[in-house]
Amino acid sequence: MPETDAVVIRPLRSDEYASVCAVWQAAGLPTRAAGRDSADAFARQLERNSTTYLAAELDGRLVGVVLGTNDGRKGWINRLAVDPAHRKRGVAKRLLLACEAALGELGIEIVAALIEHGNDASVAAFESAGYQADVPVHYYRKRRRSDI
Numbered sequence: 001m002p003e004t005d006a007v008v009i010r011p012l013r014s015d016e017y018a019s020v021c022a023v024w025q026a027a028g029l030p031t032r033a034a035g036r037d038s039a040d041a042f043a044r045q046l047e048r049n050s051t052t053y054l055a056a057e058l059d060g061r062l063v064g065v066v067l068g069t070n071d072g073r074k075g076w077i078n079r080l081a082v083d084p085a086h087r088k089r090g091v092a093k094r095l096l097l098a099c100e101a102a103l104g105e106l107g108i109e110i111v112a113a114l115i116e117h118g119n120d121a122s123v124a125a126f127e128s129a130g131y132q133a134d135v136p137v138h139y140y141r142k143r144r145r146s147d148i
């Protein structure tokens with residue numbers, strides 16, 4: 001059986017914080033451990049997004065994650081990451097499509113993501129899952145602290 005078929009996409013569990021961080025670290029995604037990626041924040045977010053925070057599991061190990069959120073108007077894809085040892089086998093695409101389906105179950109019909117310039121792998125994964133680039137935007141934000 002090809003590895004991708006053996007990968008199971010399922011909701012994340014509250015005891016998987018360390019494994020999620022390990023996937024982000026292996027994938028090279030910076031983590032705001034004192035802010036929105038802290039253990040407490042993860043637990044709180046998971047309660048609100050229990051069907052859209054998803055894991056890709058292979059042989060009992062997490063090899064990919066995605067955090068799907070929604071603000072009641074749009075869905076958002078956050079923190080998509082796949083362990084480098086398991087890339088280019090369709091895991092990210094499956095995570096994206098499963099996350100979208102789960103958001104759809106909540107009545108969300110538009111899903112968006114912010115991708116940094118130059119992240120070609122991410123662009124390819126999103127485009128492969130049917131996303132289209134919209135007009136270029138400047139991303140503005142206001143933070144209470146620099147570490148969140």
Ligand SMILES: CC(C)(COP(=O)(O)OP(=O)(O)OC[C@H]1O[C@@H](n2cnc3c(N)ncnc32)[C@H](O)[C@@H]1OP(=O)(O)O)[C@@H](O)C(=O)NCCC(=O)NCCS
Binds near residue numbers: 028
């Ligand atoms: C982006 C990322 C999640 C893609 O994971 P992946 O499991 O390798 O992606 P998939 O195998 O599902 O690939 C989906 C499509 O993208 C293409 N693709 C994936 N990586 C690519 C790369 N480095 N260059 C070009 N195309 C790539 C695949 O060929 C595939 O195309 P196809 O469906 O037309 O055959 C992974 O590279 C990663 O974890 N990157 C670091 C974290 C990150 O940047 N996350 C995104 C934040 S927005």
